[in-house]
Structure formats: C-alpha cells, structure tokens
Amino acid sequence: MAELARGLGVSERCLVLCFERARGMTPNQALLEFRLNRLFQTIRDHPDQGLRRSIRDCGLGHTAQIIQLFENSFGIAMAPFLLTCKRAQEDRAFRRRHPLRQELVLPCR
Numbered sequence: 001m002a003e004l005a006r007g008l009g010v011s012e013r014c015l016v017l018c019f020e021r022a023r024g025m026t027p028n029q030a031l032l033e034f035r036l037n038r039l040f041q042t043i044r045d046h047p048d049q050g051l052r053r054s055i056r057d058c059g060l061g062h063t064a065q066i067i068q069l070f071e072n073s074f075g076i077a078m079a080p081f082l083l084t085c086k087r088a089q090e091d092r093a094f095r096r097r098h099p100l101r102q103e104l105v106l107p108c109r
Contacts, residue, residue: 001015001016001027015027032069033073035058035059035060036058036060036066036069036070036073036074038058039054039055039058039060039066039070040070040074042054042057042058043081043082043085044085047082047085047086047088047089048086048089051063051078051082
C-alpha cells in the first residue's frame with residue numbers, strides 16, 4: 001500500500017480512506033474477499049488438489065481460521081462443499097467416459 005500511495009502521490013492513509021469510501025471496505029478486507037472467492041473457485045474446479053494446497057495457493061494463512069472465514073462468507077461448511085465438488089467432478093468424468101452419455105439423463109415427463 002505504501003508503494004502504491006507513493007506512486008499516486010498521496011499518503012497511505014488517504015489511499016486507504018478513498019478505497020474504503022469507494023468500495024465500502026478496506027484494501028485488506030477486499031484482498032481477503034478476493035482470496036476467499038479464489039479459494040471457492042479453486043475447490044470447485046480442482047477438489048482433488050487438497051485443501052491445504054488450495055488454501056496456500058490462494059495466498060491464505062492457517063487452515064482452521066480460513067475454514068471458519070470461508071464458512072462465514074459463503075454460508076456452507078467446508079467439508080460438505082468439498083465433498084459435493086468431488087462428487088460433481090467424478091460425475092463429470094464418468095459422463096465423459098460413458099459411451100451413451102445421452103442415456104444417462106432421465107427423460108422429462
């Protein structure tokens with residue numbers, strides 16, 4: 001933040017206040033929100049990667065604290081979300097391998 005403020009020719013405090021007025025949150029809160037959203041997407045897209053690695057790759061800290069923040073932010077417990085994502089990934093892989101994919105879907109009545 002200090003480097004960015006210097007580059008803009010304003011104080012760090014001014015930069016933080018302007019950011020907070022414009023976004024309704026501090027830069028640190030915005031960064032945490034961004035990283036939690038990235039974690040959500042990473043788990044959704046790569047559930048077999050492992051939770052610790054996903055958390056680390058998104059630039060987040062201690063696992064237990066992040067799990068609580070994740071659950072508070074998205075309103076879903078981490079374990080069922082991870083399990084659902086794994087099952088969805090397995091289902092997509094099964095459907096790709098199935099020779100008659102269209103027969104895997106029940107017809108609408």
